[in-house]
Every structure is written in C-alpha cells, then in structure tokens.
Amino acid sequence: MQLYTPIEIEQIHQDIPHLIEIMEWVKSFLGRHHPDLGRPGPVCPFVPHALKSNSIQMAVIRAKNLDSQQLEEIVRHYRDIFLDITPKEKELAINKAFLLIFPDVQIHETSQLIDGIQQKLKPSFVESGLMLGEFHKQNESSGLHNPNFRPLRSPIPLLAIRFMVESDLPFLLSPDNPYLRIRYLEAYLKNFAHKLTDKAKLNDAYQALALAKEQLKEENLVKY
Structure with missing residues (x-):
C-alpha cells in the first residue's frame, strides 16, 4: 500500500x-x-x-x-x-x-x-x-x-x-571521432561477438573497428 x-x-x-x-x-x-x-x-x-x-x-x-x-x-x-x-x-x-x-x-x-x-x-x-x-x-x-x-x-x-541490441550497430558508427567509434564498437563486440547469428553484421563490426583504429593512428601521426 x-x-x-x-x-x-x-x-x-x-x-x-x-x-x-x-x-x-x-x-x-x-x-x-x-x-x-x-x-x-x-x-x-x-x-x-x-x-x-x-x-x-x-x-x-x-x-x-x-x-x-x-x-x-x-x-x-x-x-x-x-x-x-x-x-x-x-x-x-x-x-x-x-x-x-x-x-x-x-x-x-x-x-x-x-x-x-x-x-x-x-x-x-x-x-x-x-x-x-x-x-x-x-x-x-x-x-x-x-x-x-x-x-x-x-x-x-x-x-x-x-x-543495446544487435541492430544498434549503425547507431554506433556515426561519430566522426575515431576514438569514440572505437569505444562504441568494442562495447558492441563485447556484448554480441559471442552470440551474433548474423555473421555479416559481425564482420561489419570488426571491419569498422579496424578502420576506426587506422584512422586514429593516422590522425595521431599527423598531429605529432
């Protein structure tokens, strides 16, 4: 009551x-x-x-x-x-x-x-x-x-x-900042890599993570 x-x-x-x-x-x-x-x-x-x-x-x-x-x-x-x-x-x-x-x-x-x-x-x-x-x-x-x-x-x-759900991947790809994208994609893969049934989506997430890391590396090289 x-x-x-x-x-x-x-x-x-x-x-x-x-x-x-x-x-x-x-x-x-x-x-x-x-x-x-x-x-x-x-x-x-x-x-x-x-x-x-x-x-x-x-x-x-x-x-x-x-x-x-x-x-x-x-x-x-x-x-x-x-x-x-x-x-x-x-x-x-x-x-x-x-x-x-x-x-x-x-x-x-x-x-x-x-x-x-x-x-x-x-x-x-x-x-x-x-x-x-x-x-x-x-x-x-x-x-x-x-x-x-x-x-x-x-x-x-x-x-x-x-x-977060599997279909949220597109919402985690939007930041221009590669550091943010890395944080988002690593969190996404931590939650879903072991249970994603859509292998294409899993590959997309890993590829996007690799691209974000490469972009961050290139930006750091230019900066310093």
Missing part, C-alpha cells in the same frame, strides 16, 4: 499530464507504422512488446534551477537503477526502457541540455551495454531507411534508456 503526503500528491498532479502525453506518443507514434518510415512495422520495433509486457517506465525530471552537471548526475542515477533491476527473464530485458521526461526544458535549450547530456553520457552508457537516446521537437536525426524521416522527435524533451 502506497501512502502519499500533500506535497507528493501535488507533484503527482503536476506530472500526470506530461506522463499521459508521452504515453500517448509512445503508443500512437513509436508503437505504430509511419508511412515515411521506409520499412514495414512500427517506428520502434520493440515498443509493442514493451507495452504488452509493461516494461516501459517513465519519470518526470524537473530541470528548473538545475544546471547540466546536476542533470547529468540524475541521468546517471537512473542508469544505475536501470541496471540494478534487470529482469531475470532475458526475453523481457530487451523490451525494458526508461523514459526521462524534461517538461521544463525549453525548445532553445534542447541542444545544450538534451543533446549535450546525451552526447556526454552516451560513451559510458554504451560501455554498460545500454543505449541513451535523445528526443525533442527539433531533433534532426534521420531514419535509417528514409533520410527525410525524423523518428526522434517527441512532444516533450526526453532521454530514453534501454539495453
């Missing part, structure tokens, strides 16, 4: 509209097919299963009067919680997700706060076997199958935490 204080009730009252809006967006956008997607199925293939298994959890983060460093600590805290309550059933773990909603972050702040936090924390998340995604109205990231589709636009700024 859950007991609530007056302050907690007031906070819940303020948070409910944001939770409902994002839940509707998850169901109606991420969990369904979009004509501009460029492939069959829902925008996020895992959402229908996550909804069915009740594996999505959300939190409203009040960012007002908090700086980026404080917000980073909050996101790291949720990462630790996410890892601590891993489902014992492996088939459910793939559908597990945290959505951290930031209703106080204004549109002009999303680049610094949402994108900035995601870029800073993504390496440590990936090395923990997780993905950290940034969603907001101005997100210009394109879809894998249609460069004109914007799958990461949400009605309220948010960061999504989920487990």
Whole structure:
C-alpha cells in the first residue's frame, strides 16, 4: 500500500499530464507504422512488446534551477537503477526502457541540455551495454531507411534508456571521432561477438573497428 503526503500528491498532479502525453506518443507514434518510415512495422520495433509486457517506465525530471552537471548526475542515477533491476527473464530485458521526461526544458535549450547530456553520457552508457537516446521537437536525426524521416522527435524533451541490441550497430558508427567509434564498437563486440547469428553484421563490426583504429593512428601521426 502506497501512502502519499500533500506535497507528493501535488507533484503527482503536476506530472500526470506530461506522463499521459508521452504515453500517448509512445503508443500512437513509436508503437505504430509511419508511412515515411521506409520499412514495414512500427517506428520502434520493440515498443509493442514493451507495452504488452509493461516494461516501459517513465519519470518526470524537473530541470528548473538545475544546471547540466546536476542533470547529468540524475541521468546517471537512473542508469544505475536501470541496471540494478534487470529482469531475470532475458526475453523481457530487451523490451525494458526508461523514459526521462524534461517538461521544463525549453525548445532553445534542447541542444545544450538534451543533446549535450546525451552526447556526454552516451560513451559510458554504451560501455554498460545500454543505449541513451535523445528526443525533442527539433531533433534532426534521420531514419535509417528514409533520410527525410525524423523518428526522434517527441512532444516533450526526453532521454530514453534501454539495453543495446544487435541492430544498434549503425547507431554506433556515426561519430566522426575515431576514438569514440572505437569505444562504441568494442562495447558492441563485447556484448554480441559471442552470440551474433548474423555473421555479416559481425564482420561489419570488426571491419569498422579496424578502420576506426587506422584512422586514429593516422590522425595521431599527423598531429605529432
């Protein structure tokens, strides 16, 4: 049985509209097919299963009067919680997700706060076997199958935490920085090299890692 204080009730009252809006967006956008997607199925293939298994959890983060460093600590805290309550059933773990909603972050702040936090924390998340995604109205990231589709636009700024999956390889190849690509690809291979059934994808990962190392070596030679 859950007991609530007056302050907690007031906070819940303020948070409910944001939770409902994002839940509707998850169901109606991420969990369904979009004509501009460029492939069959829902925008996020895992959402229908996550909804069915009740594996999505959300939190409203009040960012007002908090700086980026404080917000980073909050996101790291949720990462630790996410890892601590891993489902014992492996088939459910793939559908597990945290959505951290930031209703106080204004549109002009999303680049610094949402994108900035995601870029800073993504390496440590990936090395923990997780993905950290940034969603907001101005997100210009394109879809894998249609460069004109914007799958990461949400009605309220948010960061999504989920487990890394085999199909995440393309998302780990994007950094121009070869050092970052090496970190991402080594983490990917650590998680999947022993169980990847798609040998072509495994070869792609190893080749990309070799190219990133070669690029880093060449850049260091030029620098020094």
